[in-house]
Amino acid sequence: MKYIIPYGATFLIFSDFMRPTIRLAAIMKIRPIYIFTHDSIALGEDGTTHQPVEQLTGLRSVPDMTVIRPADANETAQAWRVAIEHSGGPVALILTRQEIPVIDQEKYTKAIELEKGAYILSEPKTEPDIILIGTGSEVQLLLAAQQKLKEQNIAARVVSMPSWELFEKQDKAYKEKIFPGSLRKRLAVEAASPLGWLKYVIDEGDIIGINRFGESAPGEEVMEEYGFTVENVVKRAKALIT
Numbered sequence: 001m002k003y004i005i006p007y008g009a010t011f012l013i014f015s016d017f018m019r020p021t022i023r024l025a026a027i028m029k030i031r032p033i034y035i036f037t038h039d040s041i042a043l044g045e046d047g048t049t050h051q052p053v054e055q056l057t058g059l060r061s062v063p064d065m066t067v068i069r070p071a072d073a074n075e076t077a078q079a080w081r082v083a084i085e086h087s088g089g090p091v092a093l094i095l096t097r098q099e100i101p102v103i104d105q106e107k108y109t110k111a112i113e114l115e116k117g118a119y120i121l122s123e124p125k126t127e128p129d130i131i132l133i134g135t136g137s138e139v140q141l142l143l144a145a146q147q148k149l150k151e152q153n154i155a156a157r158v159v160s161m162p163s164w165e166l167f168e169k170q171d172k173a174y175k176e177k178i179f180p181g182s183l184r185k186r187l188a189v190e191a192a193s194p195l196g197w198l199k200y201v202i203d204e205g206d207i208i209g210i211n212r213f214g215e216s217a218p219g220e221e222v223m224e225e226y227g228f229t230v231e232n233v234v235k236r237a238k239a240l241i242t
Contacts, residue, residue, distance in 0.1 A: 005084060009035035012052040012094060015059060025090040026064040033083045034092040039069065039136060040191035041210065041226060043097045044219030051214030051222075056094060056192040060164055064089035068163045071121075071139035072103045074111035075162055082115050082166070096137045098219050103143070114160075117167025118178050122146055124155035129241050130185040133159045133200060138189045138228060145233035156237065157183075164196070185240045191228055206236055 015022070015036055025032055036059075041051045059067050066086060070076040076095065083091040103121070105111060113119035118133075122143060130149075132142040139160050146156045159178060161167065167175070179186070179200065186205035188197040194209030201207055208227055215222055223229070 005031060005033060007033040007035060009037060011038040011050060012036035012055050013038070013050050015052075015055050015092075019058075022059070022065070022090060022092075023062060026062050029064055029088050030090065031087055032090050034090060035095065036092055037095045038097040039094045040096070041214035041222045042137060042191060042219040042228075044222060045216055047216030048213045052192065053210050053213060054193045054195075056190075057195045059092050059094075060196060066091045066163060066165045067094060068092070068114070068166070069094035069135040070111075070114065070162050071134070071136055071160050072100055072111070074102060074105060075114050075160070078111045078114040079162065082163075094136065098137065100137045100140055103139070108143075114162050115166065116170055116174065117163040117165065118159055118161035120157060120178060121160040122158040124150065124157060126155045128155045128157040128183060130154065130187065130237055131157045131159055131179065131183060132233070132237065133161050133186060133188040133197075135160070135162055135190050138191055141189060141228060141230055141233050144230040145237065148230060148234045149237060152234075152238070154238065154241065161200070187233070187237050187240060189228070189233060191223065191226070204240070206240055208233065208236060 068079040070079045079093050109119055109121050134142045142158045146158050149156045184202055184204040186201040188201050189208045194207040197207045
């Protein structure tokens with residue numbers, strides 16, 4: 001059967017103006033694909049009015065809505081595949097403005113695992129002391145932080161978690177594989193509101209998120225000001241286990 005899947009693109013901040021139609025699409029379980037770009041304070045000089053903070057949380061709160069925030073080009077390609085194959089509700093692809101490196105799929109887990117919502121992107125050679133969890137462009141920080149922690153004899157598992165909704169569809173055994181109940185030191189890193197992350201970091205974890213509006217400045221400077229640096233990830237991770 002041939003059919004047309006409608007899609008459209010705009011800045012993530014403008015999803016607020018689309019909420020009634022997004023909600024109706026979810027209610028009717030139709031399958032538009034929304035591409036929302038400029039997904040965080042990292043967009044920089046456009047400033048506070050254009051820098052999303054609470055929008056990602058808002059989209060995740062819509063029943064029957066699937067939100068995917070890929071970490072690089074390979075995850076983006078897989079996100080498109082999942083979106084096209086998906087039925088039973090709309091899909092939102094959340095994309096960055098800034099350039100980010102392509103994660104080496106020969107060194108790290110292949111991006112096809114995105115279809116499970118969360119997967120172990122990089123596993124230490126020894127039993128992990130902590131899990132670093134991230135989405136989108138912040139996954140790059142976690143991979144760099146993992147190496148810095150390794151140099152200090154701290155073993156970190158890096159989990160890319162592009163879609164909560166896809167992850168929640170997995171069975172109990174898979175969820176336990178990614179987030180073992182015995183490994184309770186967890187740090188989530190996402191340049192957005194931290195609401196909702198407590199479910200995954202649990203009571204012994206922490207979240208690097210955003211609880212205030214952004215500022216107009218070069219994207220890298222804004223991200224540094226708000227704590228999205230390798231150094232801060234390492235610091236917060238060490239605070240959990242020492």
